[in-house]
Amino acid sequence: MVLPVTPGCRERSGMFELSQDHEDFRASVRDFAEREVEPHVARWDKDHHLPLEVVQRMGDLGLFGLVVPERWGGSAETVDGVVQSDFTALCVAIEELGRVDQSMGITLQAGVGLGINPVLTYGTDAQKEQWLPDLVAGKTLAGFGLTEPEAGSDAGGTRTRASLADGQWTVNGAKSFITNSGTD
DSSP, rough: OOOOOOOOOOETEEEEEEHHHHHHHHHHHHIIIIIIIIGGGGHHHTTTOOHHHHHHHHHTGGGGGGSSBGTTSSSBBTTTTEEEEOHHHHHHHHHHHHHHHHHHHHHHHHHIIIHHHHHHOOOHHHHHHHHHHHTTSSSSSEEEEEEEEBBBBBBBGGGEEEEEEETTTEEEEOOOOEETOOOO
């Protein structure tokens, strides 16, 4: 399988190699993870605690906005109408956070992949204006409801349905687990 190489990365002797900018970015995220996350992981796990203040600091570092255009608060540039996102940097950040705590790595991954990306890809401009700035800043985490009692995580077997009547949406169904549903 041939993977596209993100601008700023290079391939040498058939191996993927990060650019110096990505290596510098890796070092800064690693420092953050070792300083802000690693010393507290055992306590957070024991207490079943999601440290929202650390999520906010991840937003302050710009980690949630790596693939989001500047227009919506991210750091991705738009050139001739095409978003030049840095997916490689996002992967590096997830890896470095996950190196010390998988919960924080998956919080970033889910925040971008399950929360930001659907709004960015399918949302209206009004929805993007309403939701993306706070999602990118780490002030808000989107919820994601897939798992159902009879379907597990089989998206094709889910029974929850939404219907529009008289300008109001009604959602009917049951969920067993909703990512990020246990916080304010």
